Amino acid sequence: MVNKDWYEWKSGNLLLRLQVQTRASVNKFSKIKENRIKLRIKAAAINGKANDAIIRFFSKEFRVPKSSVEILRGGKSTKKLVSIHSPGQLPELPGLQRNGLK
DSSP states (O other), X not given: OOOOTTEEEETTEEEXXXXXXXXXXXXXXXXXXXXXXXXXXXXXXXXXXXXXXXXXXXXXXXTOOGGGEXXXXXXXXSEEEEEEESOSOOOXXXXXXXXXXX
16 A cells, blocks of 8 residues: 655645755656655755756656745755645556546
8 A cells, every 4th residue: 555645735736845965976866755755956055956856757758847946844854845836747657647537
């Protein structure tokens, strides 16, 4: 059974709980652990570079403008809460469904 506590829909926005690993070899989603999905990002956590890389990555993965991706909590932490306003597409992630539907 897949833990679905790592995301939620709120008024058409997708909220994701992340555990971020910086300085990875590739930008990609990884495993789900507890109530977070692990995100590997190549950028270092220096001067906001990792946060910028997360926004660019989500913009591409969810087909939204960068202005539609917002880091709500955890700007200086590895644990983040990210909002994606009206995602254009959903990447293939375990259990991720659009407003309760596949």
